[in-house]
Each structure stands twice: as C-alpha cells, then as structure tokens.
Amino acid sequence: MKEILDILEKNAKLTVAEVAVLTGLDEKDVSTAIAEYEQDSVILGYKAIINWDKTDTDLITAIIEVKLVPQRDKGFDSIAERIYKYPQVKACWLMSGSYDLSVMIEGKHIKEVAMFVSEKLAVIDGVFSTATHFVLKKYKDGNIIFEGIEKDDREAIVL
Amino acid sequence: MSSPEKYVKNSVREMPPSGIRKYFDLINEMEDVISLGIGEPDFITPWQIREAGIYALEKGRTHYSANAGIRELRDEISEYLKRKYDIAYDAADEIIVTVGASEGIDLALKAILEPGDEVVVPEPSFVAYKGCVNVSGGIPVSLELKEENLFKIDPAELEAAITEKTKAVIIPFPNNPTGSVMTGEELEEVVKVLKNKDVVIISDEIYSELTYGFEFRSLATFPEIKEKLIVVNGFSKSHAMTGWRIGFVCGNKEIIKHMFKIHQYTLMCAPTPAQYAGIEALRNCDAEVERMIKEYDRRRKFILNGIRDLGLKCFEPQGAFYIFPNITSTGLSSDEFCEGLLKSERVLMVPGTAFGDCGEGYVRATYASSLENIKEALVRTERFIKGLQEK
Ligand SMILES: Cc1ncc(COP(=O)(O)O)c(C=O)c1O
Numbered sequence: 001m002k003e004i005l006d007i008l009e010k011n012a013k014l015t016v017a018e019v020a021v022l023t024g025l026d027e028k029d030v031s032t033a034i035a036e037y038e039q040d041s042v043i044l045g046y047k048a049i050i051n052w053d054k055t056d057t058d059l060i061t062a063i064i065e066v067k068l069v070p071q072r073d074k075g076f077d078s079i080a081e082r083i084y085k086y087p088q089v090k091a092c093w094l095m096s097g098s099y100d101l102s103v104m105i106e107g108k109h110i111k112e113v114a115m116f117v118s119e120k121l122a123v124i125d126g127v128f129s130t131a132t133h134f135v136l137k138k139y140k141d142g143n144i145i146f147e148g149i150e151k152d153d154r155e156a157i158v159l
Numbered sequence: 160m161s162s163p164e165k166y167v168k169n170s171v172r173e174m175p176p177s178g179i180r181k182y183f184d185l186i187n188e189m190e191d192v193i194s195l196g197i198g199e200p201d202f203i204t205p206w207q208i209r210e211a212g213i214y215a216l217e218k219g220r221t222h223y224s225a226n227a228g229i230r231e232l233r234d235e236i237s238e239y240l241k242r243k244y245d246i247a248y249d250a251a252d253e254i255i256v257t258v259g260a261s262e263g264i265d266l267a268l269k270a271i272l273e274p275g276d277e278v279v280v281p282e283p284s285f286v287a288y289k290g291c292v293n294v295s296g297g298i299p300v301s302l303e304l305k306e307e308n309l310f311k312i313d314p315a316e317l318e319a320a321i322t323e324k325t326k327a328v329i330i331p332f333p334n335n336p337t338g339s340v341m342t343g344e345e346l347e348e349v350v351k352v353l354k355n356k357d358v359v360i361i362s363d364e365i366y367s368e369l370t371y372g373f374e375f376r377s378l379a380t381f382p383e384i385k386e387k388l389i390v391v392n393g394f395s396k397s398h399a400m401t402g403w404r405i406g407f408v409c410g411n412k413e414i415i416k417h418m419f420k421i422h423q424y425t426l427m428c429a430p431t432p433a434q435y436a437g438i439e440a441l442r443n444c445d446a447e448v449e450r451m452i453k454e455y456d457r458r459r460k461f462i463l464n465g466i467r468d469l470g471l472k473c474f475e476p477q478g479a480f481y482i483f484p485n486i487t488s489t490g491l492s493s494d495e496f497c498e499g500l501l502k503s504e505r506v507l508m509v510p511g512t513a514f515g516d517c518g519e520g521y522v523r524a525t526y527a528s529s530l531e532n533i534k535e536a537l538v539r540t541e542r543f544i545k546g547l548q549e550k
Contacts, residue, residue: 009456021464022457068550150203156186157179158198159286159513
C-alpha cells in the first residue's frame with residue numbers, strides 16, 4: 001500500500017482507477033487505503049507546485065535562522081508553536097547545529113517580511129536572536145526543478 | 160552492374176534495408192507525434208553517472224584505455240555479475256568492455272563463424288542478430304517464437320532447428336520486441352537440448368535488470384553449457400546509458416582471447432570517459448536502477464490494461480520495456496496498422512514485421528515513455544480503432 005503514497009507524491013492528479021492499474025490493486029482497495037491515509041493524517045493534503053516567478057505576482061521568500069532560549073518544562077516546542085501559527089510562516093523546522101529554528105516566510109516584498117521579523121518574531125519571549133536570508137532564486141523546490149528541464153529529444157524510432 | 164555499388168560485397172548488398180525507413184520519412188513531415196517506437200529508456204542517465212563522466216573529462220581521461228577496458232571497470236563488472244546473478248567471470252581474461260552490447264554480439268559472431276555456418280536466431284527479435292550473422296558470412300536460420308508459447312523457446316522446436324551446419328544459437332531474453340522472459344525452469348529445458356549440441360550459445364542479456372515479478376536467471380548459471388557460452392550485457396538499458404556506447408561481453412577465456420584480438424584491431428577500446436561513468440554506474444547506482452524499474456513496471460501495467468481495454472489481444476510482457484499486442488482483430492496488417500495510426504492519429508508504433516516475418520499480426524509499443532504520453536497514445540489509438548470499425 002505504501003506504493004500508493006509513492007505514486008501520489010509524484011502526481012496527486014491521478015484518479016483512483018489509474019492508481020489501481022499502476023499498482024495492480026483493486027480499485028476499491030485503493031480508495032479505502034487512500035481514505036485511511038487521509039484519516040490518519042499520513043496524507044495531509046494535495047496541492048499544485050507553482051512557479052510564481054512566471055506570473056506577475058510579487059512574492060518573496062526568506063529563511064530565518066532563529067536562536068531560542070529554552071524554557072523550563074517546555075523546551076522549544078511551545079515557542080515554535082507560537083511562531084508556526086502565523087500564516088506567513090510556510091515552514092518551520094527544529095534544527096541541530098548553530099541555531100535552533102529554521103523558519104520559512106513568504107511575503108509580498110522585503111519590507112513586509114522585515115516587518116514581520118522585527119515586530120512579530122523577534123519579540124516573542126524566548127527568541128534570542130534572528131538572522132534573515134532572502135531567497136534570490138529558486139532552482140529546485142519540492143523535488144521539482146524549476147527551469148532548464150531536460151527535454152525528451154530522442155530519435156523517433158529505434159529498433 | 161556498373162555502379163560503384165558493385166564494389167560492395169554481396170552479403171551486404173543483399174541485406175534488405177530496414178523495413179521502417181518510410182516511417183522516418185513520414186515522421187519528418189509531421190508534428191506532435193507521440194512515439195512509442197523508441198527502443199531505449201526515456202530516462203536520462205542518472206546524474207551521479209553523468210557526474211562521473213564529466214569528472215573523467217575534467218581529469219583529462221581522454222586517452223585510449225587498456226584494450227579490454229579499464230581494469231577497475233572489469234573488476235566492477237565481475238563483482239556486479241556475481242552480486243546480481245551469481246555468475247563468475249574473471250576480470251583478468253573473461254571479460255571485454257565493448258562499444259555497447261551491439262559490439263559484443265558482432266564480436267562473438269565474427270570470432271566464430273566460417274562462411275556458410277548457420278546461426279539459429281529466434282524471431283521476432285532484435286534486428287541486429289540477423290544483420291551481424293550475414294555480415295560475418297553466416298546464414299541466419301529463423302526459429303519462430305509463438306504467442307501461444309508466450310514467445311518463449313520451445314525446446315523441441317529448438318532441437319529440430321539445430322543441424323550439423325549450426326555453429327551457434329542466439330538466446331534473446333528478456334526479449335525485444337515481445338517483452339517475453341524465460342524462467343529458470345524453462346531455461347533448464349533449453350539447456351538440456353543445448354548441452355548435447357556442439358554449438359556456441361550467445362545469450363543477449365542486455366535487459367537482464369528489467370524483469371517484473373520474478374528473478375532473471377542468466378544462462379551462465381548452468382555449468383553444463385558455460386564453456387561454450389558467450390554472454391552479452393551492458394549499461395544501455397539498465398542504467399539508461401545508450402548514448403555512451405559501452406557494454407561488455409563475457410565468456411570462456413579460450414574464446415574471449417580471440418574475440419579480444421578482433422576488438423583490439425577494430426575498436427581499440429570502448430570510450431574512456433564512458434568507462435569511468437560505468438564504474439560509478441555499477442558501484443553506486445543500484446537505487447537509481449531500482450527506481451527506474453519500478454517506474455517501468457507501473458507503466459507496463461498501465462499500458463497492458465489500456466491495450467486490452469481497446470479490445471486487442473495482448474500477451475503480458477514480463478521484461479524489457481516493450482509490449483507486443485496482437486492486432487489481427489483489426490483486419491489490418493502490422494504495416495497498415497502502424498501507417499494508419501501514424502497518419503491519422505500521429506502515434507508511432509513499430510510493425511512486428513520489423514523484427515522478422517513472423518512478427519506479422521503484431522506491433523511493438525514501448526513503455527519507455529512518460530505516463531502522460533502513454534495515456535494520450537492510448538486515447539488516440541482507441542479513436543483509430545473505433546474509426547476502423549465504423550468504416
Ligand atoms: C536485444 C538488444 N540487444 C542489444 C542492443 C544494443 O545495445 P547497446 O546499445 O548496448 O549496443 C539492443 C538495443 O536496442 C537490444 O534491444
């Protein structure tokens with residue numbers, strides 16, 4: 001059944017019938033399995049991967065290194081929660097190494113992101129320091145290469 | 160005959176031009192063709208292998224290598240064959256790195272055939288076998304593989320095909336174009352026939368990695384025939400490396416040492432950067448190969464299901480990346496089917512007759528193409544077949 005996850009992770013648009021053919025499983029078993037994965041939050045959602053640079057939408061991404069002061073009894077989790085609940089925060093990871101949280105933020109322009117960091121993030125109790133890095137260009141994201149995809153230029157017939 | 164063509168030797172002049180010439184011409188004038196006619200992986204060589212090739216160039220590894228191939232690569236091949244198929248070939252004197260499996264086939268035939276020697280060639284199969292036999296002065300004798308036998312060799316028919324003129328037998332599994340594979344038990348029966356015959360066996364195992372649902376068994380696992388066996392294999396299909404032109408051939412050292420001389424005089428060595436890439440391929444890429452096999456297997460199931468849904472009878476392929484539907488129910492010949500499908504729906508498949516006369520009634524489609532392409536090709540083919548029925 002894990003194969004279903006593998007297939008959907010690459011292409012969530014496939015129908016249940018198609019997934020059934022690809023795996024050699026019964027259509028009914030596939031739809032039951034998918035329903036269970038959804039219920040158990042193994043499958044958390046389905047979405048399109050969009051290269052916003054190709055649209056006229058303004059979007060800027062920043063990665064913020066956050067150092068924390070651990071809190072008695074709570075560790076990092078409760079501070080992280082106060083951070084990741086902001087909708088501007090697209091991803092939040094606890095890291096090993098020289099800082100503690102890696103926080104990915106999206107905004108319309110640099111100012112918006114800077115304001116968020118200085119007014120919302122940096123002032124949270126337990127946040128010791130922040131370092132903001134703006135993303136200049138996305139080459140690959142979510143395992144998808146954004147540009148320069150290699151085309152199928154094979155000869156039309158090979159015996 | 161006064162044209163300069165007279166200088167070309169008979170056996171070559173008489174070789175028929177490829178039956179698919181006209182498809183090249185047709186396609187050149189068309190756009191938006193979906194080709195399921197390509198006998199090579201759609202995957203690009205895994206990046207780490209390409210990286211190794213690039214590194215070899217950076218390091219200036221642009222010279223001839225040892226004629227038999229870089230020793231490190233031959234060691235790697237020996238280890239790989241042991242690990243994957245439990246067969247033992249000595250890197251020192253039983254393996255030659257060739258310019259593709261193609262050269263391996265040619266070398267073997269060049270080394271063993273006297274003019275007029277017969278070679279049993281199961282058909283339908285890869286076109287190069289017959290061509291290379293002819294060029295080497297031999298006579299190909301076709302052994303028909305039948306759909307009712309799942310396109311496998313029938314031991315009794317093999318027995319009957321071998322005469323005192325037979326010098327060699329080609330064993331082509333997993334098969335291009337049928338996708339048929341012989342199991343270990345089925346091979347045992349074939350080996351029983353071959354072990355009593357004074358013939359060389361050339362086993363083309365280039366698709367050995369690409370089997371679905373069961374373990375591939377190499378003919379080299381049968382000690383009773385190993386002495387007179389030549390195994391051809393390589394990287395082209397398994398590691399998506401067709402354009403690198405690298406492969407290998409293994410056999411008893413008493414045969415290999417003579418094949419080696421021909422290789423040395425005709426090719427010197429396989430491309431050196433490709434050999435370095437080959438080391439990486441065998442050493443560190445099992446996971447990549449696994450990923451590609453999985454993808455082929457899914458598409459295999461998808462295309463088989465789709466073709467049967469079109470109402471065509473279709474044998475379930477178990478290896479390589481081809482499917483070989485029976486199109487006789489459409490009332491068309493293979494060639495009419497493929498030409499009609501191409502002209503009206505811009506989908507290219509290859510007529511079964513390109514792989515031998517007994518391929519009549521079948522077409523070869525490859526699933527080494529993206530799932531989207533396969534889906535769209537099936538939709539178009541359905542429209543084509545519906546159109547036939549309305550006529
Ligand atoms: C059955 C078979 N053998 C050998 C080859 C040639 O392989 P290579 O590219 O390694 O020369 C092919 C290629 O299509 C093939 O289908």
